[in-house]
Amino acid sequence: MSVPVVSAPRPMTADEERGRRLGTWSLLMLVMLVLSAILAAVFGMFMLGRRDLEGSEPMSVQGAYGWMVWAVSTAILLVPMAIGLVLGFKARRLGAKRLGLAGILIDGVILVGYPLVSFISLLGQ
Secondary structure, X not given: XXXXXXXXXXXXXXXXXXXXXXHHHHHHHHHHHHHHHHHHHHHHHHHHXXXXXXXXXXXXXXXXXXXXXXXXXXXXXXXXXXXHHHHHHHHHHOOOHHHHHHHHHHHHHXXXXXXXXXXXXXXXX
């Protein structure tokens, strides 16, 4: 009688476990995006309010000050995405290929796409 061969999964190394944790944190930066969006909106409203401006006014009215507020607000908004991108690369290097790649792609698309789309939209004002 023969015994079927069943391969047992090999235990994860410390680096692979750390990579998996970093990959998970990379994806959790999407949740932090909500917090940074609230912070960026409050900052933008406060700074524009100091000059009696509103966010709904066109950039031609807000001028250079409006562009500065937009740039700083966008930077505040995208801090978690930059952190998530770095964590995704580290996770991939440590062996969490799929989680790292997911974090890199999702965080990278938001990090590049949001400012690009927002800037193009503001140019039309």
